[in-house]
Amino acid sequence: MLRYRIIPVTPFAQNCCLLWDDAMREAVLTDPGGDLERVLGIVAQEGVRLEAVWLTHAHIDHAGAAAEVARRMSVPIIGPHPGDQFWIDALPEQSKMFGFPRAETFTPDRWLHDGDQLRLGTLHFDVRHCPGHTPGHVVFHQAEARRCWVGDVLFAGSIGRTDFPGGNHQQLIDSITHKLWPMGDDTVFIPGHGPESTFGEERRSNPFVGGT
Numbered sequence: 567m568l569r570y571r572i573i574p575v576t577p578f579a580q581n582c583c584l585l586w587d588d589a590m591r592e593a594v595l596t597d598p599g600g601d602l603e604r605v606l607g608i609v610a611q612e613g614v615r616l617e618a619v620w621l622t623h624a625h626i627d628h629a630g631a632a633a634e635v636a637r638r639m640s641v642p643i644i645g646p647h648p649g650d651q652f653w654i655d656a657l658p659e660q661s662k663m664f665g666f667p668r669a670e671t672f673t674p675d676r677w678l679h680d681g682d683q684l685r686l687g688t689l690h691f692d693v694r695h696c697p698g699h700t701p702g703h704v705v706f707h708q709a710e711a712r713r714c715w716v717g718d719v720l721f722a723g724s725i726g727r728t729d730f731p732g733g734n735h736q737q738l739i740d741s742i743t744h745k746l747w748p749m750g751d752d753t754v755f756i757p758g759h760g761p762e763s764t765f766g767e768e769r770r771s772n773p774f775v776g777g778t
């Protein structure tokens with residue numbers, strides 16, 4: 567069974583998440599942007615074995631500590647999509663700009679593409695490429711548990727910013743309506759910031775994509 571624990575990190579309260587398969591005790595961390603001592607403390611507390619880092623996109627608050635986790639825990643970095651290469655290269659500048667501890671660049675052990683599958687213990691996740699907030703943004707969908715990790719594509723009551731380099735508003739709307747909505751109204755999504763919601767609730771009430 568899929569279990570997860572949301573761990574808000576960095577001054578941006580980014581939802582880093584520890585996901586694990588209860589049967590196998592295998593775990594991954596999504597978007598470890600920072601606050602690594604606390605994050606790794608929770609991994610130890612849950613008694614799970616960390617297998618990988620999964621990245622939705624390469625903004626500093628999501629990817630800032632990815633290289634350090636990979637090195638310290640000897641795990642691969644998986645994702646995002648190659649469209650975010652320039653954001654990975656810019657991690658040291660991003661950390662300076664936002665006053666974060668110096669972030670290291672890295673080369674993902676595996677780039678992700680639309681339609682890829684990821685395994686965690688006995689569980690399978692579908693990868694969808696959802697550009698718009700960043701060109702290489704991906705989301706992780708676990709169909710049986712009806713859960714989706716969407717990074718900064720969609721929030722409860724809002725959508726991701728598109729005013730950064732490589733951002734594109736129409737592309738973001740298309741990603742939400744063509745890639746996320748088909749997962750079903752009862753799918754709970756875990757956004758990069760703020761509380762969980764369902765796609766159905768956002769289709770009803772989100773001022774940016776309501777009624778789509």
Ligand SMILES: [Zn+2]
Pocket residue numbers: 623625699718
């Ligand atoms: Zn972002």
Ligand SMILES: [Zn+2]
Pocket residue numbers: 578580625627628718758759
């Ligand atoms: Zn973010």
